[in-house]
Amino acid sequence: LAKTTQPISMDSYEGQEVNITCSHNNIATNDYITWYQQFPSQGPRFIIQGYKTKVTNEVASLFIPADRKSSTLSLPRVSLSDTAVYYCLVATGQGGKLIFGQGTELSVKP
């Protein structure tokens, strides 16, 4: 089963680009990598998902190297409202196990 490892916390300032890296050394061939955002007293919310190379949407980019053993969530020009916990999720089709990482608590300061 793929297990993910992320930094526990990160600090940033408004307007900066933030990169959060997730390690998933045992990722399987069919696994996808998904990132979720969670605010206090709310359930996680989908941000972005990818399988390989680079994926970009209106809120973030996801970079996945060729070996897929890690991934990096990139948040361009963060604002105070981006302060949240970010989870890296490897969707493991084998056995239906869904494994969230420990989460990275991002704090954006003015």
Added chain:
Amino acid sequence: EAGVVQSPRYKIIEKKQPVAFWCNPISGHNTLYWYRQNLGQGPELLIRYENEEAVDDSQLPKDRFSAERLKGVDSTLKIQPAELGDSAVYLCASSGRGWVEDDEQFFGPGTRLTVL
């Protein structure tokens, strides 16, 4: 479109008492998940349903936890009897394309359980 609905939002009970949580997924979503989230940790899957069938309940503590999704729509998660260590947030999620690796999950706000 309404999101995933959970009730109650908060529940405080004495240990050894029973408790139940209810979830109504997004209309048309066949897959329903129950997670438990301890303070400072990521969500941990308890059980996953495809329609009314529990296809993965390997992480559900079956001695005290039970779940049902009788008509393949809403679901109930029960704990009986509750223990102090059950204090956590219980999250329900649903997804619409069945179990595929890249299926986005939509989460409800969760039920915060406190066992005294």
